[in-house]
Each structure stands twice: as structure tokens, then as C-alpha cells.
Amino acid sequence: MARKTFRGGVHPEGHKELSRDASFEVYLPKGPMVYPLAQHIGRPSTPVVKKGDRVLAGQIIAEASAFVSANIVSGCSGTVKAVDRYRTIGGTYSDAIIIDNDGLYEEAPGIGKACDYRSLSNQEILDKIKAAGIVGMGGAGFPTHVKLAPKDPSAIHYVIANGAECEPYITCDDQLMRNYADEIIAGMMIILKLFPNASGHIVIEDNKPEAIAAMQKAASRIGNIKVISAPVKYPQGGERSCISLVTGIDYRISQLPADVGCVVDNVGTIRAIYKAVCESTPLMERGVTITGEAIARPCNLLTRIGVLCSELHEYAGGFRDGKQAVKMLAGGPMMGVAFDSLDVPLQKNNNALTFLQRDEVAEAEKIRTNCIRCGRCARVCPMGLTPQLMCMAYERGELDRFEHKFHGLECISCGSCTFICPARKPLTQEFKVAKAEIMAIKRAEKEKEGAKA
Amino acid sequence: MSAILIATAVIGIVGLLVGIGLVYIGNKFHVEVDERETAIREVLPGNNCGACGYAGCDAVAAAIVKGEASAAACPVGGAPVAAKINAIMGTSAEAAARRVAFVRCGGSCEHTSAKNTYIGIRDCRAAALAGMHPWKCDYGCMGYGSCAAVCPEDAISVVDGVAVVDKEKCVGCGLCAKACPKNLIELVPYEQHVFVRCRNTDKGKDVKAACDVGCIGCRLCTKQCESGAVTVDNNLAHIDPSLCTNCGKCAEKCPQGTIATGV
Numbered sequence: 001m002a003r004k005t006f007r008g009g010v011h012p013e014g015h016k017e018l019s020r021d022a023s024f025e026v027y028l029p030k031g032p033m034v035y036p037l038a039q040h041i042g043r044p045s046t047p048v049v050k051k052g053d054r055v056l057a058g059q060i061i062a063e064a065s066a067f068v069s070a071n072i073v074s075g076c077s078g079t080v081k082a083v084d085r086y087r088t089i090g091g092t093y094s095d096a097i098i099i100d101n102d103g104l105y106e107e108a109p110g111i112g113k114a115c116d117y118r119s120l121s122n123q124e125i126l127d128k129i130k131a132a133g134i135v136g137m138g139g140a141g142f143p144t145h146v147k148l149a150p151k152d153p154s155a156i157h158y159v160i161a162n163g164a165e166c167e168p169y170i171t172c173d174d175q176l177m178r179n180y181a182d183e184i185i186a187g188m189m190i191i192l193k194l195f196p197n198a199s200g201h202i203v204i205e206d207n208k209p210e211a212i213a214a215m216q217k218a219a220s221r222i223g224n225i226k227v228i229s230a231p232v233k234y235p236q237g238g239e240r241s242c243i244s245l246v247t248g249i250d251y252r253i254s255q256l257p258a259d260v261g262c263v264v265d266n267v268g269t270i271r272a273i274y275k276a277v278c279e280s281t282p283l284m285e286r287g288v289t290i291t292g293e294a295i296a297r298p299c300n301l302l303t304r305i306g307v308l309c310s311e312l313h314e315y316a317g318g319f320r321d322g323k324q325a326v327k328m329l330a331g332g333p334m335m336g337v338a339f340d341s342l343d344v345p346l347q348k349n350n351n352a353l354t355f356l357q358r359d360e361v362a363e364a365e366k367i368r369t370n371c372i373r374c375g376r377c378a379r380v381c382p383m384g385l386t387p388q389l390m391c392m393a394y395e396r397g398e399l400d401r402f403e404h405k406f407h408g409l410e411c412i413s414c415g416s417c418t419f420i421c422p423a424r425k426p427l428t429q430e431f432k433v434a435k436a437e438i439m440a441i442k443r444a445e446k447e448k449e450g451a452k453a
Numbered sequence: 454m455s456a457i458l459i460a461t462a463v464i465g466i467v468g469l470l471v472g473i474g475l476v477y478i479g480n481k482f483h484v485e486v487d488e489r490e491t492a493i494r495e496v497l498p499g500n501n502c503g504a505c506g507y508a509g510c511d512a513v514a515a516a517i518v519k520g521e522a523s524a525a526a527c528p529v530g531g532a533p534v535a536a537k538i539n540a541i542m543g544t545s546a547e548a549a550a551r552r553v554a555f556v557r558c559g560g561s562c563e564h565t566s567a568k569n570t571y572i573g574i575r576d577c578r579a580a581a582l583a584g585m586h587p588w589k590c591d592y593g594c595m596g597y598g599s600c601a602a603v604c605p606e607d608a609i610s611v612v613d614g615v616a617v618v619d620k621e622k623c624v625g626c627g628l629c630a631k632a633c634p635k636n637l638i639e640l641v642p643y644e645q646h647v648f649v650r651c652r653n654t655d656k657g658k659d660v661k662a663a664c665d666v667g668c669i670g671c672r673l674c675t676k677q678c679e680s681g682a683v684t685v686d687n688n689l690a691h692i693d694p695s696l697c698t699n700c701g702k703c704a705e706k707c708p709q710g711t712i713a714t715g716v
Contacts, residue, residue: 091584340569
């Protein structure tokens with residue numbers, strides 16, 4: 001019998017061999033640390049330190065400013081150099097807290113204090129997660145304390161740990177599962193405590209046998225946590241792909257995971273929850289893969305959030321043979337975004353820096369032709385959308401049709417359609433622009449209504 | 454022969470009945486339209502560009518009659534149309550000065566240089582969304598012409614990587630200003646011809662590194678100005694058109710050539 005999986009999907013080359021067996025190296029940054037105030041979904045945080053203040057590692061330097069927002073914690077000790085505009089890895093500018101790292105890594109009081117989660121109430125657990133500034137570390141950066149507090153916790157039946165890591169090149173979650181399986185399982189137990197009716201599921205793609213074995217071993221002691229190996233297919237690590245795989249529910253559009261009784265968290269996020277609740281250590285550290293053909297020494301690092309990418313790049317040996325990379329990506333080649341300067345800080349949601357020698361996007365642009373309506377994009381779309389029609393609607397400026405007829409806002413920007421398109425059309429980018437425009441119009445309308453009321 | 458006569462009679466009678474029916478229904482469902490609305494609709498330009506903020510010329514005409522919009526609501530028509538509308542509405546004429554778009558960037562290819570190669574949709578908004586800015590100056594015109602694409606009058610062209618407005622063609626609808634992801638375009642009085650061609654708020658040193666004609670915030674211009682129209686705020690000069698006399702002294706002294714006359 002064929003194994004369960006989601007519909008659609010593509011098979012890009014994995015390239016994981018570059019870094020998959022490189023064990024985690026702990027790297028404590030030496031240079032300045034920069035914390036953009038907008039590195040999560042939601043309102044930017046409000047700084048609570050000012051120029052000249054001394055901060056300690058683990059100290060909250062910016063607080064959540066709204067319900068959907070997150071604290072930011074310093075990963076080093078030192079003095080605040082400035083609260084100023086700084087370039088972010090996304091290419092935009094954001095206000096950021098810049099800290100002169102003194103290299104001592106002096107920790108704030110109370111960090112590392114052991115704590116038994118069973119003695120805490122659910123609210124106390126959520127408060128700890130909120131204080132730790134944890135956001136989704138798989139890429140989107142949605143504040144975790146919001147995700148873990150749905151309206152009706154008893155309606156959640158599945159807690160899914162997402163360790164699929166389907167994006168090519170990236171291997172940090174693989175390493176995380178191999179090395180910190182026990183911590184991830186403990187993190188799962190904490191989440192399961194919040195949802196009394198739920199069982200735990202860990203989704204891992206077949207190409208990570210060591211991680212599957214490690215997680216199975218760690219999970220074997222616990223009754224209601226199951227490891228599920230998934231076929232290697234992109235985007236298996238998409239939230240909805242994971243849900244389809246685990247529950248067999250055929251997702252209807254405009255449903256949230258909580259609507260179908262699911263909570264999906266990246267394994268990195270789950271480990272961060274364990275660290276925050278059981279070790280009183282806020283989100284300072286994350287795993288990151290430095291990889292690509294253009295890097296001298298592809299590696300997996302456990303480093304502090306806020307470190308400048310130039311430092312990580314240097315630590316990984318710089319460019320291979322001194323040859324400048326043709327393309328630098330935050331994330332992998334499917335969903336990652338290109339950046340042009342290494343003088344940008346690593347954010348909570350950056351799982352990899354990929355340095356490529358070939359720019360396939362540029363090559364594709366040269367051989368771009370018109371859509372021949374072959375329908376391959378519709379066949380691979382994991383959301384069951386029709387990219388060719390969405391593309392036509394966008395190109396004609398029919399945003400209304402894009403949104404309501406073709407459900408364009410359901411697009412998860414996974415890039416499968418662009419990957420498969422024989423005409424090499426930049427579908428995903430078009431959809432990103434269209435979605436941004438629709439959201440901007442909606443925001444403007446909301447503001448107008450707010451002004452009237 | 455009689456077949457033809459019968460057919461003619463049938464068609465004729467049916468036609469008569471339908472005609473009577475139509476006249477009756479037309480009277481029954483007659484909607485009273487303010488004739489001023491029709492009159493206003495006729496004097497409006499009829500582009501349906503939407504620059505007034507209404508769905509089109511019909512909508513703004515209705516809004517003017519209802520008193521929701523002012524007689525000068527149409528930015529495209531400007532003063533002449535406003536005067537005609539005032540005549541129709543019997544209101545007093547408000548003088549609406551003609552305004553045109555101006556792109557606050559002078560950083561063409563010869564003044565700044567490329568920072569990266571952006572590959573993707575040739576659209577400023579798409580590039581901005583991808584966090585890509587092709588030139589060293591992050592504030593300046595990207596040159597992919599999103600403004601030119603939305604201009605209903607074909608008044609904008611991209612010259613040497615910077616959008617330039619033909620102020621004779623420009624009708625001041627402001628659609629380009631909304632389209633620009635860098636907020637570079639502003640509406641200025643038609644008569645104004647001294648401009649700060651920059652929007653970079655970085656410190657002087659950084660600006661110099663990025664562009665030859667960027668404003669470094671040196672404040673020489675403020676010292677020249679006799680009418681107090683030029684101010685420097687956040688490392689960037691700004692000219693207040695309501696005070697400016699277009700004397701051009703600030704432009705003469707500007708060490709970077711950021712302030713230009715006669716553009």
C-alpha cells in the first residue's frame with residue numbers, strides 16, 4: 001500500500017550531503033550582536049534598554065508590544081551601543097538593539113535553574129514560554145505562546161513536531177534531533193500537558209535515518225508519542241503537509257491547524273520550549289546550517305541569535321577558494337530569500353545561510369517563455385491551487401479574482417510551481433507580490449473603518 | 454401573398470404591444486437623477502482613474518452633488534474643471550492650484566552604482582518585497598518603473614535608472630505616489646521649480662559613499678534661504694513650497710548638487 005502523504009509536491013535535489021554529517025559546533029560570537037525589533041510575525045517589540053546600559057546574557061532587552069508579538073532576549077553580555085536602524089537579512093531596515101559584546105557571556109540571575117514542568121500550571125508554562133521570547137523557528141516566526149493558547153485546548157488532538165526538514169541543503173534540524181532527542185521529547189511532553197486530549201507525533205523525512213532512530217529511542221519510553229517517517233518530498237515540512245500526513249484529513253482552505261485539532265511546531269521550537277520551561281533559559285541560541293557549494297567548510301552551528309552573518313561566514317572558512325558566492329540565501333533555495341550583505345544579524349527564524357555557486361533563478365530568466373497551460377503547477381501545488389490561473393489573474397491586475405476565485409491567499413509560497421514550470425515563469429514571486437498587495441489593501445480598508453468608528 | 458400580409462400584421466402588432474409595454478415600464482421604474490450629476494459627469498475628464506478616491510467619474514459626480522466631495526475633488530481636472538463644477542453647483546469657486554508629481558531622487562546611473570543584481574519581476578514593488586535594492590543608496594529610485602506603469606497620462610519615463618515626470622503631461626492624480634514603494638514621489642505646485650532631489654536620511658558620510666548627488670544634511674541651503682523655506686530635518690533638506698520664492702540661491706550653494714532648479 002502506498003504510504004500516506006500530502007497531494008502534490010516536487011523532488012528537488014537534496015544537497016544535504018554537504019553538511020548532514022557535520023556535528024553541531026557550539027560557536028559563541030565574539031563581535032557585536034544586533035537584535036532587530038521586528039524578527040517575528042506581529043507588532044515589533046518595544047526596547048526596554050537604552051544606550052549605555054549593561055545587559056547580561058538571557059536578559060530581556062525588548063518586550064512584546066501586543067498580543068501577537070514576542071520578547072527579545074540578549075544572547076551575550078555587554079553594553080548597549082545604540083538602538084538604531086540596522087539592515088536585516090530580509091534586505092529591509094528595522095530598528096535594532098546593537099550590543100557591544102564583552103565576550104564574557106555573563107548570565108542574568110536565574111538562568112539555568114532546573115524546574116519540573118509537572119509542578120507548573122498551564123498558565124505558568126505559557127507565561128514562561130512568552131517570557132522566553134520563543135517564536136516559530138522553522139521560518140515563519142509566529143509567536144509560540146499565541147499558537148499554544150487556542151480558544152479550546154481540549155479540541156486539540158494532535159501535537160505534531162515538525163522535523164521533516166524538506167528544504168534542500170538544510171541539516172540543522174537533523175543534527176538537532178540526533179543530538180538533543182531527549183530535550184525535544186521533553187518539550188513535546190510539556191506541550192502535551194497543555195492539551196489533555198492530544199497525542200504526540202514527530203514527522204521526519206526518510207532521508208534522516210539517524211534522526212529517526214534517535215527520536216524513536218527517546219520516544220520509546222513514552223506512550224503517546226509516535227515517530228512517523230515520511231516520504232522524501234517537498235514541501236513535506238509545510239504545516240499543512242504534516243497535518244495531512246498525520247491525520248489523513250483533507251484540508252479545506254482557510255482552516256487553521258487548530259480548526260482541525262492540530263498544533264504543529266518545529267523541532268527547534270520544541271527544544272526551545274524545553275529549555276525555557278525546564279532550564280529557565282530563554283531563546284538565545286539556535287541551530288543554523290552554513291552550507292552551499294560556495295562555502296569552504298559547510299557546517300552546523302549552535303550559535304547565539306543576533307550574531308552577524310559575516311562572523312558565521314568567517315567561521316565556516318569563508319568562500320571556497322576565495323571565490324565570491326553568486327548567490328547568498330537566508331534559508332534554502334526553495335523558500336529562502338536572497339541577501340546581498342553579510343553585515344546583517346542572524347534572526348530567531350533563520351535556519352540556514354546557503355551560499356551558491358550557480359544562480360538558477362538567473363539562468364531560468366534567460367530561457368523564460370510563455371505559459372503553455374500544461375497544468376504541471378496545479379499538479380504539484382500542495383495546497384491544491386491553480387497557479388497558472390492565479391498568475392493570469394495577477395498579470396491582468398485582477399486581484400479580486402486572485403483572492404476570491406482562485407484562493408490566492410492560501411498560497412504558502414513553497415515554490416513548487418516555479419520549480420516545476422517548464423516556461424520558467426516566476427510564479428511564486430508574482431504570488432508573493434499579489435498577496436502583499438491584497439493584504440495592504442485590506443489593512444488600508446481596516447484603518448478606514450477604524451477611523452470611521 | 455396573404456402569408457406575407459399575415460406575417461407583417463403579426464410582427465407589427467407584436468411590435469406595438471412591446472413598445473407600449475416598454476413605455477409603461479419605463480415610466481413605472483423611472484429613477485429620478487439629479488441633472489446636476491449628469492452635467493458634472495460631462496465636465497469631468499472621464500478617465501475613471503480613481504485618483505479622487507472614488508470608484509470612477511460617475512461616483513465622484515454623485516458624491517459632489519450629495520455634498521460629500523468638494524468641487525475640487527478631481528485632481529486630474531484641476532482648476533478649470535473645478536470652476537465648471539462650481540458653476541453647475543452654484544457654489545463659490547475655490548482656487549485649486551495645479552499640482553504635479555515630482556520624483557525626489559537624482560541618483561541616476563552616473564551618480565550611484567549597482568550594489569547587487571536583482572533577478573525577478575521587473576517591478577519596483579516586487580523587488581522591494583524581496584528586500585532587493587539594486588543601487589547603493591537604499592532610499593533612491595529603483596528604476597523598474599512601477600510609477601510609469603500606473604500613470605494614466607503616460608507622463609513618467611525612466612531615464613538612466615531614475616523615474617522622471619513630464620510636468621506638462623502630469624495631471625497630478627497621485628497614482629504614482631501610491632505605487633512607489635520608496636515613497637519618493639510627492640505632489641508639488643506646478644510653479645515650483647527648486648527641488649531637493651533626494652530622500653536619503655543617512656549621515657553625510659554614508660550618503661557620499663552611496664551617491665554623488667545625495668543630500669548630506671550640511672545645512673548650507675538653510676543659510677542661503679531668505680524666506681525660511683528650506684529646513685534640514687533628519688539629515689535631509691526640505692523645501693516648503695508655500696514659502697519658497699524659487700530664487701534658487703540654495704541650489705547655487707548646494708555642494709552636492711542635490712538641490713536643482715528648473716527640473
